[in-house]
Amino acid sequence: MGASLKEIKRQSVAVDKTRQITRAMNMVAASKLKSAQLKMEKFRPYADKLMGVFGSLAGRAESITSPLLAVREPRKVRVIMMTSDRGLCGGFNTNIIKAVTNFIKEKNAEGQEVSLIAVGKKGRDSFRKKESIVSEHIEKLGSFDMSLAAEIAGEAVPPFVAEEYDELYLCYNEFRNIASQKPVIIRLLPASTVGSEEASPESSIEYIYEPSEEQLLAHIIPMYLRVLIYRGLLETSAGEHGSRMVAMDNATSNCEEMIQSLTQQFNRARQAAITAELMDIVGGTEALAAGK
Amino acid sequence: MADELMLEIVTPEKLAFSDIVGEVTLSGSEGEFGVLIGHAPFLSSVKFGELNYTKDNKKTYYVAGEGYAEITNLKATVLVESIEKVESTLKEEAQKSKESAEAKLAGMNKEDADYEKAKSALDKANTRLKVVEKV
Numbered sequence: 001m002g003a004s005l006k007e008i009k010r011q012s013v014a015v016d017k018t019r020q021i022t023r024a025m026n027m028v029a030a031s032k033l034k035s036a037q038l039k040m041e042k043f044r045p046y047a048d049k050l051m052g053v054f055g056s057l058a059g060r061a062e063s064i065t066s067p068l069l070a071v072r073e074p075r076k077v078r079v080i081m082m083t084s085d086r087g088l089c090g091g092f093n094t095n096i097i098k099a100v101t102n103f104i105k106e107k108n109a110e111g112q113e114v115s116l117i118a119v120g121k122k123g124r125d126s127f128r129k130k131e132s133i134v135s136e137h138i139e140k141l142g143s144f145d146m147s148l149a150a151e152i153a154g155e156a157v158p159p160f161v162a163e164e165y166d167e168l169y170l171c172y173n174e175f176r177n178i179a180s181q182k183p184v185i186i187r188l189l190p191a192s193t194v195g196s197e198e199a200s201p202e203s204s205i206e207y208i209y210e211p212s213e214e215q216l217l218a219h220i221i222p223m224y225l226r227v228l229i230y231r232g233l234l235e236t237s238a239g240e241h242g243s244r245m246v247a248m249d250n251a252t253s254n255c256e257e258m259i260q261s262l263t264q265q266f267n268r269a270r271q272a273a274i275t276a277e278l279m280d281i282v283g284g285t286e287a288l289a290a291g292k
Numbered sequence: 293m294a295d296e297l298m299l300e301i302v303t304p305e306k307l308a309f310s311d312i313v314g315e316v317t318l319s320g321s322e323g324e325f326g327v328l329i330g331h332a333p334f335l336s337s338v339k340f341g342e343l344n345y346t347k348d349n350k351k352t353y354y355v356a357g358e359g360y361a362e363i364t365n366l367k368a369t370v371l372v373e374s375i376e377k378v379e380s381t382l383k384e385e386a387q388k389s390k391e392s393a394e395a396k397l398a399g400m401n402k403e404d405a406d407y408e409k410a411k412s413a414l415d416k417a418n419t420r421l422k423v424v425e426k427v
Binding site: 206 | 359360
């Protein structure tokens, strides 16, 4: 009985330590989430304005030809896949990996080859052996700015222009709220001019364009791509922290439950031990008394 | 010159500047241009380079990254990927960064993968220096 008491005590101490860690991780994730959300908020005016101008330019300039708008029969597609670098964040990465796996299956069934650009370690590790990864950006999500988006875009765009592949997609977890992230896959290239319904409110104004509309659009498309990629990065980062926060919150309450049941077990065992000891003593005294 | 034109500078990090100013000068991809109130609606791309505005007849200088500017008769909105205020104290730093960019470029061949990158870094350092000297 004594050994078991000790064993229960040891277990409950271990669980308590785990709880401390998960609680600390929860708090760290919460503060990181806050700063990630702030970053998203500050990015919004820029993104909205750029989208507006892109929409109104692309909408009115149907005849524009740009290498980035070139639609080709898709034979090879490339996917920028965004996951986190670290685990312990619930189903965050699994969801993305599943979405990308399905996407690859679908494309393969249509006879298209898929290659990946991996952002984040988890995604890379999961696809390293199965699929061709043309480039990877690992351990960069800790602190990043627009230059990471520029780097990714700078890598992805030239091969598209050189017709090494025909379509570029971006896959990331859309950040809806702390508890819910949804994997989305959007097409980046060829940049679609239709469906950009977010036309700027001033789109009715006749602008003077400098340089020409066409050149201006050619100038803005890369900016537009960077904005989409950057937004993906921001949402991934916020989603990762949100997801980890929730996962660690659950883990903490699980730990608390376990500690409670262990404490109960411990008390019960202790009680049993005391009872047994008492019985021994009582039995002993009675035997002595009988012997007299 | 009264200060009447609304100037907004937006970067991916934040709304960097928002105030009423007199005149704004930008580096358009087709050359430098100035904007006053009542300008015709105008949309131009902006290249890496100088941006300045006057307020109370004093000029303030910035170095702006790539982007574009949208001008309506009352307002100038500048969307750029980066913006930094230029002050005369930055001169030494700008000089240094120019020299280090030069040194880096000198050790490279045209075929190097990073050659273009180093070259544009040098161009940027030069531009920055030029602006700093104006302050």
